[in-house]
Amino acid sequence: MAEESKEEQKPSVSFIEQFIIDDISDGKNNGRIHTRFPPEPNGYLHIGHAKAICLDFGMAQKYGGKCNLRFDDTNPVKEEVEYIDSIKEDIHWLGFDWEEREYYASDYFGKLFEFAVDLIKRSLAYVDDQPADVISAQKGTPSQPGQSSPFRNRPPAESLDLFYRMNEGEFAEGSRVLRARIDMSSPNMHMRDPIIYRIIKAPHHRTGENWKVYPMYDFAHGQSDYFEGITHSLCTLEFEVHRPLYDWLIDQLKTSDYRPRQIEFNRLNLTYTIMSKRKLLELVREGRVSGWDDPRMPTLCGLRRRGYTPESIRNFVDMIGYTKVEAINDVSLLEYAVREDLNKKAPRVFGVLDPLKVIITNYPAGKVEEMEILNNPEDESMGTRKVPFCNEIYIEKDDFMENPPHKYFRLAPGTEVRLKGAYIIKCESFRKNEMTGMIEEVFCTYDPATRSGGEASDRKVKGTLHWVSARHAVDAEVRLYDRLFDHEDPAGQKDEDYRKFLNPGSLKVLSGCMLEPSLRNAEPLDKFQFQRLGYFCVDYDSTPEQLVFNRTVSLKDTWAKIRK
RNA sequence: UGCUCCGUGGUGUAAUUGGCAACACGUCUGACUCUGGAUCAGAAAAGUUCAGGUUCGAGCCCUGACGGAGCAACCA
Helix, strand or coil, rough: CCHHHHHHHHCCCHHHHHHHHHHCCCCHHCCCEEEEEECCCCCCEEECCCCCHHHHHHHHHHCCCCEEEEECCCCCCCCCCHHHHHHHHHHHHCCCCCCCCEEHHHHHHHHHHHHHHHHCCCCCEEEEEEEEHHHHHHECCCCCCCCCCCCCCCCCCHHHHHHHHHHHCCCCCCCCHHHHCCCCCCHHHHHCEEEEECCCCCCCCCCCCCCCEECCHHHHHHHHHHHHHCEEEEEEEHHHHHHHHHHHHHHHHHHCCCCEEEECCCCCCEECCCCCHHHHHHHHHHCCCCCCCCCCEEEHHHHHHHCCCCCHHHHHHHHCCCCCCCCCCCCCHHHHHHHHHHHCCCEEEEEEEEEEEEEECCCCCCCCEEEEECCCCCHHHHHHEEEEECCCCEEEHECCCCCCCCCCCCEECCCCCECCCEEEEEEEEECCCCCCCCCEEEEEEEEEHHCCCCCCCCCCCCEEEECCEEECCEEEEEECCCCCEECCHHHHHCCCCHHEEECCEEEEEEEEEEEEEEECCCCCCEEEEEEEEEEEEECCCCCCEEEEEEEEECCCCCCHHHHH
């Protein structure tokens, strides 16, 4: 009888979703839900943005609303068109769409200017002629109240005249600003007559030379929300202290019951990486990574190149949730999310990264058999493929040991292993290079009765190895990636530069890897599981002549643990 | 020595309008397997930062400590 409560168990919703549900039931904004994703076009999107995107678009989808894409382009000196296309591409790749609602804060420069003029006329804003350092000093400190500017009570007509002339280009950058007239002794620094307009003479990527004054974030964001009819303006925790200003400005602007509401949630932090756009840019500029889409980067283009799927990122974001706690999430959860997704989707193939030649002495030298092998045991509808087998194959170097330790299940002198999808082989002898001591070739015999599916194929052996026909294998370069940093929280160490924690072994390039021939025509971003090794995807650098694979993530290796 | 926010197993999140703490990752163990890595089963692990208070009963409410984060850019 305890059954009923179990199935009634509702999936819990985040505090933000609860706010939305409450707002709908309270009839706020006529029950409309309208969100926006507002990136500043000054860098590439990273997985932290994915968390915001999934929320903004996800809430709109779930509650029958809309989500706008809005570029927050209020600072022409920091922003570049280059980033706009990449941002749009990444959002689409993640699986979301803003339809025709692609907006720019710069679309509202005219309306924003009018609103500023209105505030001046109502004595709620004034032009301040003081330099930045003086204004800053007068603001006081978080624990001491600020002091009024001598221009605070300037007559509106005078401010108005000056404001127009600022926009004509008459004054130098930094010589004058427009300030909202709120409360210089507010305990909230953002309410101490915040600067809302400054003079910038650099050309804007969309409005060109039209404007000489540009609104600050606080004066543009909430107002843009208002102009677009946004109901829920979701942003990260550091904007919490801006909310009173957001609300104050909306109060001055609104003419009906409609008003947007700002709600803050915790930003995503991941172990062993950094999320700051500025630092990511440094890594790119200093050549510490190959670019924004280096597969070690937490950027969406980097993750894409690494082999991550949009589904895995969405599932990851779903698992970590939205709260107000400043958390640092474990990358292993992200890795789990890709493995889980790729396990269902990725065809299994054989790839030998560190080849060792095995010669099967009793197998006819000229003979080639086509072994039919399941593409994905998790999903038989993915069918089978033919893999050629002959008397010379490659196996992984660490799948053979001359003097095996206890519990070693792989190939060693006198032992048997199964070659997956083919035969059981027994190691008879091996040849060592006298000079280097390296094992160069292993000689085995096979048991013809043990062919997979054959009469003796159910014979038990301890180990099963992946292999590749030496005569049919295709050569490839394989790039093995590890965490970019070897410290859990590289950016969070006081007095320690994050670069100090760069992991020197974060990229290992392997050449001369041997892959099964079906991989010859693989296209960039095609994803596979190299059996017993991990998930790999084809890199953009790959060509039919020189295949290049990236390791997305390894499989969990318990033998590696036994060894330790 | 101001304001705002936060404090639940190793990590991240849950806990119906207060009813003796759940899920996932990770860790460990076992089973099974033609992936030692798939898969399956199980275990250990917090008594909810601390101290008071209200209550029959508090992780949830109140007070106070302690700890952490953010805020003093003409950045967003």
